Structures are given as structure tokens and as C-alpha cells.
Amino acid sequence: xxxxxxxxxxxxxxxxxxxxxxxxxLSEMEKQQLTSHIKRLLDEQDAALVAHYYTSPDLQILAEExxxxxxxxxxxxxxxxxxxxxxxxxxxxRFMGETAKIINPEKRxxxxxxxxxxxxxxxxxxxxxxxxCDAHADRTIVVYANTSAEVKARADWVVTxxxxxxxxxxxxxxxxxxxxxxDKHLGHYVQQMSGADILLWDGSCVVHEExxxxxxxxxxxIHPDAAVLVHPESPQAIIDQADVVGSTTALIKAVSSxxxxxxxxxxxxxxxxxxxxxxxxxxxxxxxxxxxxxxxxSCAHCPWMEMNSLQTLAATLESGRNTxxxxxxxxxxxxxxxxxxxxxxEQQGIQMKKRGDA
Ligand code: SF4
Numbered sequence: 301x302x303x304x305x306x307x308x309x310x311x312x313x314x315x316x317x318x319x320x321x322x323x324x325x326l327s328e329m330e331k332q333q334l335t336s337h338i339k340r341l342l343d344e345q346d347a348a349l350v351a352h353y354y355t356s357p358d359l360q361i362l363a364e365e366x367x368x369x370x371x372x373x374x375x376x377x378x379x380x381x382x383x384x385x386x387x388x389x390x391x392x393x394r395f396m397g398e399t400a401k402i403i404n405p406e407k408r409x410x411x412x413x414x415x416x417x418x419x420x421x422x423x424x425x426x427x428x429x430x431x432x433c434d435a436h437a438d439r440t441i442v443v444y445a446n447t448s449a450e451v452k453a454r455a456d457w458v459v460t461x462x463x464x465x466x467x468x469x470x471x472x473x474x475x476x477x478x479x480x481x482x483d484k485h486l487g488h489y490v491q492q493m494s495g496a497d498i499l500l501w502d503g504s505c506v507v508h509e510e511x512x513x514x515x516x517x518x519x520x521x522i523h524p525d526a527a528v529l530v531h532p533e534s535p536q537a538i539i540d541q542a543d544v545v546g547s548t549t550a551l552i553k554a555v556s557s558x559x560x561x562x563x564x565x566x567x568x569x570x571x572x573x574x575x576x577x578x579x580x581x582x583x584x585x586x587x588x589x590x591x592x593x594x595x596x597x598s599c600a601h602c603p604w605m606e607m608n609s610l611q612t613l614a615a616t617l618e619s620g621r622n623t624x625x626x627x628x629x630x631x632x633x634x635x636x637x638x639x640x641x642x643x644x645x646e647q648q649g650i651q652m653k654k655r656g657d658a
Contacts, residue, residue, distance in 0.1 A: 515588035
């Protein structure tokens, strides 16, 4: 990656990565009782459950059993506007709850844990980001969905990983120069694929950042017939080894549509549940997160996503706490770039659900 394009150095030490939460194991009986209790609460409160692919299988199963959805971040938000339920319970991270509220202001939006956030969001604070934008006022501001409502409100466009490339190509065709935030790896990938003039914010995802290229080379030699599936939040050296680069939905689709029987997967291992559900006979192998002597903080699983559990979900529904609120004028400003993306997808006939996001 050309460091000339990285105009702002994020202080990585400022992004504190929490320990993985340790949920007390539940017996089958306890799990059944808890899920029945949650189902009753969802019903009583006219609530729909939307869960991200990176959350635990328990939550994904529950969302599907109760008529909710399991999806990428954009589909989670879009689902919210399709269902009639008055309440949406978003099992994911903070920006997903906020996006759901931005698109569906009339609904009550709850989250199991308000501390569940994202290193990309944490590494792109509005004040610093605004200064960055002011310093490059000639550029069109494109931000990834993994940002706060404030950062979205400062942007011209919001994109997900599934639609970033067509939108940037469209802007480049109009001769626009782009300011991209916050994920430098996804931004670099889009830059390579589109040839656009892009200035990158220096942010990254703690999960994808940890995949190691030498260890991946080694595991590819052990499994020579395995296809390598890579989410574009991964570093370039990992993307260079990919057979498929794509959003979560695109990677899930690749597992069921490709003839390979083995896959090395470079994204959060929470996605394995859905992949295995759709292609039970295929072998899924985690892309290594630590080379010799290295350590990992996330180890291919997002600690913030893991804050969502049956226990925290039940507690939220019981207490009604953890409601997402967004100031009306901020919401209006944040909606504009989000709506622009949705309209673009509509006009281009891009089926976001099939192409997916992160
Ligand atoms: S996996 Fe990465 S991008 Fe996704 S929520 Fe966690 S830190 Fe953010």
C-alpha cells in the first residue's frame, strides 16, 4: 500500500480492544428455557430480531426461528424497514443499531450491549475526521458503514463492502476525487480495482488485520485444493492470495456455489455457522491469525460481536434498556448519504442481498 495515500495516522493505542467475554455455559435445558423466554418477550413486545453473521449460532438460530433475519449490516437495516414490528432488536455492533435507527426512526431499536462497538468506528472520531475533510474539501467523502452517525452525517456517500466498488467507479467516471474512511485495506482494494484517486484514512479492523500471509501460504500448501475466501478488510498480502474477495454475503455464496470441497476463510469465524448451514459437506478452515511467535487479540473473532449473547438479549428485553436514540437533525443529515447508497443500489439494479456487506 502506498503510504502517500494514508493521510491520517490513527493512534492504534487509542483503540482499546476488550477481552473476549466469557459466557457461563448453559445446559441444553437452560438454553431451551432461555430461548423460550426470549421468544415470549419478542412476541409480547412486537419485536423482530436481526442478527449479524458474526454473532453466535444461538442468536442466528433464534433470529431465523422467530421470523427475524441473519444478514450483513445493510440487509439488517433494510430488513428493519420491511418488517411491521414496532421494535427491532439488533444483535451486532453499535453502528448497526444506529443505521437501523437512521433508516427506521419510528421504530424502537434495542441492542443487547451498548458497549459492543467496532475498531473502525472507534478509530474514526468525528473531530479528527472533520478536520481531515476540511483539509481536503475538493474531495467527495465516502465512508464505510462501520462509522458513527456523526461521521456518516459528514459524508457524501455511505457504502458497504458489497457496493463500495460500483459506487467509487461511478464517482471516478464523473471525475471525482475521493476521500475514503475508515478502513484502509478496503479503501486500498477499491482503489486498486477502480483506479480512482482515493485518499485513505488510516483505520483497520482488529479481526481482519491479524490474518498472516506467511501462515496462510503454509496452510495453502497443506490444503492445495482449498479455495481461499477473503473479506476485503484484510491486508493486501492476504487479498493477493484470494480466489474470491467479497463481502460476507458474497463469501457465503461462494462456499455453496463453488465446486471446491475445502475453503480457507479469512473473515470472522462467526460466519462459519451460515456457511456450514448452506454447505454442510464442505470443510471450512480458519485463515491463521498468528505466525510463529506472534500473538493475536481477536483471533478471528470480533470481541464486540461476542458481547451479544442469549443472556444479554434476554436482559435487554426484560429491562427495555439499551435503546438507540439519535438526535433528529443528526439523523436527517446521516440519512442523506445512506439513502444515496440505497437509491444507487436500486437504480443500478444491484441486488444488495446477494452481494452483501460487513
Ligand atoms: S469484525 Fe472488525 S469491522 Fe466487524 S465489527 Fe468487529 S472490529 Fe468492526
